[in-house]
Amino acid sequence: MNAVFEKRLLVVWLGLSAITMVSLWIGSHQGRPSAVATSGAIGIALVKVRIIFREFMEVRHAPALLCRLADVWVVITGASLLGAYLVGMGLSAG
């Protein structure tokens, strides 16, 4: 296998695994609700998803439409989850 791409895939996998350990660290501080921890957890997940799209699913080599569609889904999902959490917590507090 081409050494350059093999190395790139290895770096991507190790990077994704390392980011997962950050999620583990965030999740290990259970207790009170935390907008910062939640935003961090969702943000990290979406960064990982975008990396999977671009590197493993090869969207970075895909036509612009597919690239944008993948990015739009990531943005909509992020906005939906963070919006639902922040608005919901705000309403609960009120």
Next chain:
Amino acid sequence: MTNVADAPSSPDRVEVRAAAREASEPARVARFVPGQPDMWVFVFVEAFLFTAYFTVYVVCRTRSIDLYLQSQAHLSLGVGTFNTLALLASSWSMARCVQAAREGTYGAALRNSFLTMFFGSVFLVSKVTEWTTEIHEGNTFTTNEFFSFYYFLTALHFIHLLIGFVFLGVVVYQLWSPARRSQELVETGATYWHTIDFLWVIIFSLLYVMR
């Protein structure tokens, strides 16, 4: 479904993919849709459907935050992390399988598809063990709202994983014989498998990590 043997366009597709990979400025040289476009339609339909499920979960969670936090504490964050690492490893080996098939090193492609099956099986066994443990501790589908979401989301994902094994079986079947090899089909199977991976990444974040 297009076989290399009977489709003159297939070698061109392989060359386009190789050119895109090797070009220093791929945007200007050659761009391609990995696998069959129909699979991408399916992927985005599924992805938006899961976005709706995730959003409903978060809305419900904010209405009973203490219940969700107490219930979440019964889950093992270590097991969730292990599951995530297993699926990431499976995606890595699947990406290597696609690349090896593209380069014509079908032995390596087959090895990587088996490796993907292995990592997928690790996730599968780990998930069943986790469910069994939770049920033995009295945390079932009807225990409370959090566990209803937990079983719903993880079971729905599990079904997708099982379908992923069917795709992997087709990929192995295609790679096994020179007469059947189809790069497009290998990429289509990989696209589905990576979808299972990225959906789990968000499920892990919502069920195990968020507060």
